[in-house]
Amino acid sequence: MAKAPVLTPRAEDFPRWYQDIVNKAELADNGPVRGTMVIRPYGYGLWERMQQEMDARIKETGTQNAYFPLLIPRSYLTREAEHVEGFAPELAVVTHGGGKELEEPAVVRPTSETIINEYFSKWIQSYRDLPLLINQWANVVRWELRPRLFLRTSEFLWQEGHTAHATYEEARDFAARIHRDVYGDFLRNVLATDFMSGRKTARERFAGAINTLTLESMMGDGKALQMVTSHELGQNFARAFHTRYLAKDGRQELVWQTSWGSTTRMIGALVMTHGDDDGLRVPPRLAPIQVVVLAIKGDETVLATVRETGDRLRAAGLRVHVDDRTGIPFGRRAVDWELKGVPVRVEIGPRDLEHGTVMLSRRIPGGKEPVPVDALAGMLPGILEEDQALLLEQSRERRESRTADVSTFEEAVEAATAGCWARIPWAVLGEDGEAGLAEHAVTVRCLVAEDGSVPDADDAPGNVAVVARAY
Numbered sequence: 001m002a003k004a005p006v007l008t009p010r011a012e013d014f015p016r017w018y019q020d021i022v023n024k025a026e027l028a029d030n031g032p033v034r035g036t037m038v039i040r041p042y043g044y045g046l047w048e049r050m051q052q053e054m055d056a057r058i059k060e061t062g063t064q065n066a067y068f069p070l071l072i073p074r075s076y077l078t079r080e081a082e083h084v085e086g087f088a089p090e091l092a093v094v095t096h097g098g099g100k101e102l103e104e105p106a107v108v109r110p111t112s113e114t115i116i117n118e119y120f121s122k123w124i125q126s127y128r129d130l131p132l133l134i135n136q137w138a139n140v141v142r143w144e145l146r147p148r149l150f151l152r153t154s155e156f157l158w159q160e161g162h163t164a165h166a167t168y169e170e171a172r173d174f175a176a177r178i179h180r181d182v183y184g185d186f187l188r189n190v191l192a193t194d195f196m197s198g199r200k201t202a203r204e205r206f207a208g209a210i211n212t213l214t215l216e217s218m219m220g221d222g223k224a225l226q227m228v229t230s231h232e233l234g235q236n237f238a239r240a241f242h243t244r245y246l247a248k249d250g251r252q253e254l255v256w257q258t259s260w261g262s263t264t265r266m267i268g269a270l271v272m273t274h275g276d277d278d279g280l281r282v283p284p285r286l287a288p289i290q291v292v293v294l295a296i297k298g299d300e301t302v303l304a305t306v307r308e309t310g311d312r313l314r315a316a317g318l319r320v321h322v323d324d325r326t327g328i329p330f331g332r333r334a335v336d337w338e339l340k341g342v343p344v345r346v347e348i349g350p351r352d353l354e355h356g357t358v359m360l361s362r363r364i365p366g367g368k369e370p371v372p373v374d375a376l377a378g379m380l381p382g383i384l385e386e387d388q389a390l391l392l393e394q395s396r397e398r399r400e401s402r403t404a405d406v407s408t409f410e411e412a413v414e415a416a417t418a419g420c421w422a423r424i425p426w427a428v429l430g431e432d433g434e435a436g437l438a439e440h441a442v443t444v445r446c447l448v449a450e451d452g453s454v455p456d457a458d459d460a461p462g463n464v465a466v467v468a469r470a471y
Helices: 014-024 041-060 081-090 113-123 168-189 236-241 265-274 300-315 330-340 350-355 373-401 409-417 426-440
Strands: 028-030 037-039 071-073 093-097 100-108 132-141 155-165 196-199 211-218 224-234 244-246 252-254 256-263 291-295 320-323 344-348 357-362 368-372 403-405 421-425 443-448 464-468
Touching: 014 265, 037 041, 037 155, 041 132, 041 155, 041 168, 041 265, 081 236, 113 132, 113 155, 113 236, 155 168, 168 196, 168 211, 168 224, 168 256, 211 265, 211 373, 211 443, 211 464, 224 236, 224 265, 236 256, 256 265, 265 373, 291 300, 291 330, 300 320, 300 344, 300 350, 300 373, 330 344, 344 350, 344 373, 350 357, 357 373, 368 373, 373 403, 409 421, 409 426, 409 464, 421 426, 426 443, 426 464
Parallel strands: 291 320, 291 344, 403 421
Antiparallel strands: 028 037, 071 100, 093 100, 132 155, 155 256, 196 211, 196 443, 211 224, 224 256, 244 252, 344 357, 357 368, 421 464, 443 464
């Protein structure tokens, strides 16, 4: 009798396959309150690597990290009407503290535009204080009715950037810079994930923004996932919080603002973009562990070689884990590391030592081959870069092969419900057509220009709507 697969096959049940990987690769578990999650060490290690890579890019823009309170006076949210209306269904509100009813209820942070503007209005006095560029790494709470680990949870981790500028043009250009040089660069060059870059329609725009830029990626089942967003806030929050500065000509002016964020949703994207029926496949530039060195048996000579090999590879600049747990069967350990998607396994046993070789197993393209142990440190950096490039190529090929150019509403719905993306002229679809997509569980993910670039305005001539089912 054939052994049951470790994971539900993707083609059989994609959502079940996703849950299997999150569980069996030890990424996360459900929290005790519905919609919350416990991120396990391996899953958190992926988030830490994402943090490190994005934080470095954020700081290159001149942005500094800060921290603002988790609890926000409810009155702050009511100052910007569109903002509070957009978040009202998701709010968690604290009404009691210390055994007493609070004089004013506090909202558990759903996003920080309001509280940060309260302090921006204190810190900004003159044009000399601009631009003010702030980022925070934090958690937020948005009460989720249909939770799924990493993709939609009531509490999640993220970074949120907030900036204030003297002019509209400066704010617009900074939002675009974050979109391109922080998020786009990270997705392409670290997460090895292809994306469509565009602007949200008015219907899909962030509550309180005048423009939202988005990066949308295609998952393994053809659905779209909003990876990150960057918002032009105009002067909406500045007006509500009286965030003004003294201009060079002596007049008081409202600032122009941006906000932008990325979340632990990207761990879910990693699973659904690169995973296969054997588990995760982690891009080498992202991987907390790039190489795992495994002892096949508990022979002392083998164990010594395994540990020496690990030290040699670390000295070569690789992120290495030594697995010398020979009390656990080798096959079980190999499957566990395959599930976790570590790019390279180096397996060493007595027979390998006799021949002066190790067995090199590559997770991303698959396959095994014996290689000389002395050649390993010189080979692996190039192999890891090859595998990084392969993942990006596969992600791009999926999107390109499953995107159809259509000319009618019906064709757009048909393509999206079949697991593809549809590109349809915005002049043909329009706002009425966009509203009609909802009954088919389909949305406009973004607007792009005919040449694939981000358009300057929603109604720019030649705009194309990207239509898909989405998470």
